[in-house]
Every structure is written in C-alpha cells, then in structure tokens.
Amino acid sequence: MSAVWIENEVAPLEKDPKAGAKIERETHKLEKRLCRQVGQAIMDYNMIEEGDRVMVCVSGGKDSYGMLDILLKLQARAPINFELIAVNLDQKQPGFPDHILPEYLKKLGVPFHIETQDTYSIVKKVIPEGKTMCSLCSRLRRGILYRVADELKITKIALGHHRDDILQTFFLNMFFAGKLKGMPPKLVSDDGGHIVIRPLANVAEKDLTRWAAHREFPIIPCTLCGSQENLQRKQIGNMLREWEKQYPGRTETMFTSLQNVVPSHLMDLKRHNFKDIKVTGVPDEDGDKVFDEEEFPVASLPGLQVLKFPG
Numbered sequence: 001m002s003a004v005w006i007e008n009e010v011a012p013l014e015k016d017p018k019a020g021a022k023i024e025r026e027t028h029k030l031e032k033r034l035c036r037q038v039g040q041a042i043m044d045y046n047m048i049e050e051g052d053r054v055m056v057c058v059s060g061g062k063d064s065y066g067m068l069d070i071l072l073k074l075q076a077r078a079p080i081n082f083e084l085i086a087v088n089l090d091q092k093q094p095g096f097p098d099h100i101l102p103e104y105l106k107k108l109g110v111p112f113h114i115e116t117q118d119t120y121s122i123v124k125k126v127i128p129e130g131k132t133m134c135s136l137c138s139r140l141r142r143g144i145l146y147r148v149a150d151e152l153k154i155t156k157i158a159l160g161h162h163r164d165d166i167l168q169t170f171f172l173n174m175f176f177a178g179k180l181k182g183m184p185p186k187l188v189s190d191d192g193g194h195i196v197i198r199p200l201a202n203v204a205e206k207d208l209t210r211w212a213a214h215r216e217f218p219i220i221p222c223t224l225c226g227s228q229e230n231l232q233r234k235q236i237g238n239m240l241r242e243w244e245k246q247y248p249g250r251t252e253t254m255f256t257s258l259q260n261v262v263p264s265h266l267m268d269l270k271r272h273n274f275k276d277i278k279v280t281g282v283p284d285e286d287g288d289k290v291f292d293e294e295e296f297p298v299a300s301l302p303g304l305q306v307l308k309f310p311g
C-alpha cells in the first residue's frame with residue numbers, strides 16, 4: 001500500500017483570530033500527528049483496502065468523534081477508494097439526547113445510520129440493582145452491530161479504542177486473568193463473520209482529548225446508563241498515569257514493547273517449541289546470555305531514562 005497515507009501534507013488550519021500563533025502551530029502539529037499515526041496503523045496492519053465499506057462506530061464520545069474526523073481527512077487523500085458509514089446505536093438510555101449525533105453527522109455530510117434498540121430496558125430487567133451491567137450490555141450491543149454490519153454490507157468495523165485502552169487491556173489481562181494479551185489493532189470478530197479494526201491504535205488518549213476540545217465535538221456523556229464504572233480498569237488507568245508522571249515516556253515504551261514480542265524469552269509452550277530445542281552452532285544475538293545482565297539502550301527507552309535506584 002502506498003505511503004501516501006502518511007506522507008501528504010495536512011492543509012494548514014483556518015486562521016482563528018482568537019487563537020495565538022503558538023496555539024495554532026500546536027494544533028496544526030497535533031492534526032499532523034493524528035493523521036500520521038492513524039495512517040501508519042492503517043498501512044502497518046492493512047486495515048483498509050480498495051473498495052472497503054467501513055462502519056465507523058460512533059458513540060458520542062471524544063474517541064469515536066476523533067476517529068471519524070481523522071478517517072474523513074485520510075479518505076480525502078488516500079491512494080485508494082473506500083466508503084465510511086458512521087453508525088450509532090441508540091440504546092434508549094434515559095436522557096440520551098438522540099438529536100445530537102444525527103444533526104452532527106448530517107452537517108458533516110457523511111453517510112450514517114442510527115440503529116435504535118432498547119437494550120437498556122433488557123439489561124435493567126435482567127441484572128439485579130447495584131450489579132454492573134456492562135458485560136450484558138456490551139454483548140447485546142455486539143450482536144446488534146454485527147447484524148447492522150451485515151445489513152449495510154460492511155467489510156470492516158472500525159472501533160475507537162486508542163493506545164491507552166490497549167495498554168489498560170494488556171495490564172487488566174496480566175493482573176486479573178494471568179494472560180499476556182492486549183487489544184488487537186485488527187482481528188476477525190468472535191462470530192467469525194467480520195473484520196474489526198482499531199485505527200486509533202497508535203494514538204494517545206491525551207491527543208484525542210485535545211483534538212476534541214479543538215474541534216468542539218458535541219460530546220454525549222457516557223454515564224447515562226447509571227452503571228458503575230469498571231473499577232479494575234479505573235485502577236489500571238490510575239496506575240499507568242502515575243507511572244507516566246514519575247517516569248515520563250514509560251507509556252510509550254510499554255506500548256512499543258507490545259510490538260516487540262520475543263516468544264522464546266517467555267514461557268508459553270504454545271508459542272515456542274521449548275521441548276525440541278537443539279544447539280545450532282550459529283551465534284545468535286538473541287540467544288541466552290547465561291549470567292549476563294540485559295543491557296537497555298537508555299536513549300531509546302525514554303521511560304527508563306529517569307529511573308533512579310537507591311544507594
């Protein structure tokens with residue numbers, strides 16, 4: 001696939017008389033970074049191909065607004081033709097402002113579909129008061145999205161998970177499920193019938209927050225269902241933020257590690273054939289170093305630069 005995805009210049013933002021030159025420059029840099037990171041993910045994982053009909057799932061949150069916004073910019077300059085169809089599921093949560101998204105999407109001029117399904121009442125009926133409703137709610141939502149994807153002849157389902165969601169999921173799996181498993185940038189859905197993509201996989205949440213503020217997206221609050229927050233996810237989020245505060249750059253380093261997996265240095269019998277290991281007689285940088293401590297290239301591991309050991 002052509003590098004045009006990431007190489008084209010972004011047109012300068014319109015001049016805002018209220019904004020200072022510095023803010024304008026920063027915003028322009030942010031836009032370039034977002035386009036580059038999304039374009040890179042699309043290229044690296046071959047997320048979008050010629051003729052694709054991409055269902056962009058929009059919830060009314062900053063991440064999905066950002067995803068749609070950046071995908072539209074990339075679509076305009078992409079080396080291939082593909083369609084974007086924004087889809088929102090109105091779950092009939094009390095107080096859901098159902099006019100906001102249709103009005104926004106109409107103004108944007110993007111084809112869209114609003115699917116209205118009262119999953120809220122079902123979940124309320126089935127889950128006892130005070131218990132978390134999220135797992136049933138997401139299961140229902142998933143089924144509906146797959147059906148809608150079939151009806152709209154969708155070839156890829158795009159979700160707005162970003163780098164920090166991926167890292168949180170990685171640590172949730174490690175801490176609470178005993179697995180080294182993150183959130184894939186591209187994978188076949190659990191029903192085997194759809195390809196799910198996460199074009200924001202390389203994007204930091206703080207950049208999406210800044211972009212949402214700059215673009216003044218009409219954010220719909222995500223607390224309308226009244227469900228408890230996932231406390232484990234919240235804990236992990238706090239842990240990652242705290243690490244980043246103490247060791248700036250650590251988030252980026254950890255994220256990079258997800259793309260540099262060395263199965264021979266882990267212990268999973270399914271990923272590496274430990275049982276049949278034989279000497280090769282050929283020196284290998286990645287071979288076992290016996291007692292040697294691993295050396296870490298400090299310059300390329302910004303999260304470790306400020307690590308201080310006592311004594």
Ligand code: SF4
Pocket residue numbers: 133134135137138222225226227
């Ligand atoms: S927070 Fe509410 S809408 Fe979101 S998955 Fe949980 S129950 Fe469903």
